[in-house]
Amino acid sequence: MEMVRLKLGFSCGIDIGAVGSKGGLSLGWKGNSLVLLRSYSSFHIDDDITDCDYGVTWRLIGFYGNLMESLRSISWDLLCHIHSNNLGPWLVVGDFNEITISLEKRGGRLRSENQMAKFQNALKACGLVDLGFSGIWFTWERGRFQATNIHHCPILIDTIGKSLSRENFGGHRFKFEASWYLDQSFGESGPCDNAVVKLAKAAQFFRLWNRSRSQELKRQRMRLEERLTYLQAQDPNDDILEEIMEVQLGLNLEADKDEIFWQQRARVNWLKHGDKNTSFFYRTALSHHYRNRIVGFKNEEGGWVSN
Secondary structure (H helix, E strand, O other), rough: OHHHHHOOOOOOOEEOOEEEOEEOOOEOOOOOOOOEEEEEOOOOOEEEEEEOOOOOEOOOOOOOOEOOHHHHHHHHHHHHHHHHHOOOOOEEEEEEOOOOOOOOOOOOOOOOOHHHHHHHHHHHHHOOOOOOOOOOOOOOOEEEOOOEEEEEEOOOOOOOOHHHHHHHHHOOOOOOOOOHHOOOOOOOOHHHHOHHHHHHHHHHHHHHHHHHHHHHHHHHHHHHHHHHHOOOOOOOOOHHHHHHHHHHHHHHHHHHHHHHHHHHHHHHHHHHHHOOHHHHHHHHHHHHHHHOOOOOOEEOOEEEEEO
């Protein structure tokens, strides 16, 4: 945990090792005056955060719920104990390994109503409220990022306010495009600081980069199509055939980018709307119906029979 924290650029911190392959907590920060550690265990890190810019001190709890259902009540007792000596504003983040309602989980074994009720009671006793979120519904999904073998999505908490993000990014939430990975210029130039600085700069950098490449991609595809048309009109020889293959590979790559682009948007739509009774669901179901519909047959004489 310490090695990961240092690679992220946090020189100060506290690291709690995992038990086997499970658990493990780490809190990293810069500047000795920012964080005052109160207590820690294998399931929590409790500290005070001093916001020097606004002159405010608030409490941050990094929390990890027990993986064993039979021992999860001990986690809620710990949370209530931490709350018992709290006087100011506080924020609890982490992985509770529990949900409050069934809609917060999709697939797998159904969660016990009793387990969820205990979690709800603990949150109520501590006066905790859900802050809400924007983005994808689930922070964990099996096989989400197969290429990197990562299954968890990070959570960014804005303690300053939406006005800052609108000021920096024009009021639009940044969304990473998976098709960017297929572009040769992706990663050739860009933020080269440590991971924390990269995250701060990446959204703005990729927006500008994507804006500059969008028109170039259209021109590139037109050039490839025109070149392919020209080559196919020439007398075939080894050089012509080799160049035709290269141009076709370039067009296939552009087609792959488009496919990934629209697959990602279809994925976003399903995450947002799912099987809910919406116009999106009916349009999608209707398109599947027409796509799988047989509208006619060709008989032995080559004629088309439609009824």
